[in-house]
Amino acid sequence: MTVTCVNETFRPGGTVKSVTTRYRCNACGNLTRFDVVETTSVRSFHHFTVGGELSIEEPEVIAHSVESVTCRWCGHDRGVETVFGVE
Ligand SMILES: [Zn+2]
Numbered sequence: 001m002t003v004t005c006v007n008e009t010f011r012p013g014g015t016v017k018s019v020t021t022r023y024r025c026n027a028c029g030n031l032t033r034f035d036v037v038e039t040t041s042v043r044s045f046h047h048f049t050v051g052g053e054l055s056i057e058e059p060e061v062i063a064h065s066v067e068s069v070t071c072r073w074c075g076h077d078r079g080v081e082t083v084f085g086v087e
Contacts, residue, residue: 026081030073038064
């Protein structure tokens, strides 16, 4: 089955380009490497052709939550703080 993602801004498994939230590990100063467990709920319009090909349109994130953030360098999860507004 062919899956076509129409909306250019939504790329499952891709790179998030405009990040406004970053993390910082207070234990070791790490700013770049984290294990992030997150849940994203996306509502989208699944448009099937008669032949069975699927086109996913109008994806909209309706819920997003970060379960945990763990520093890859030192393994701390309680020393990690969220940094807002950094580009
Ligand atoms: Zn760390």
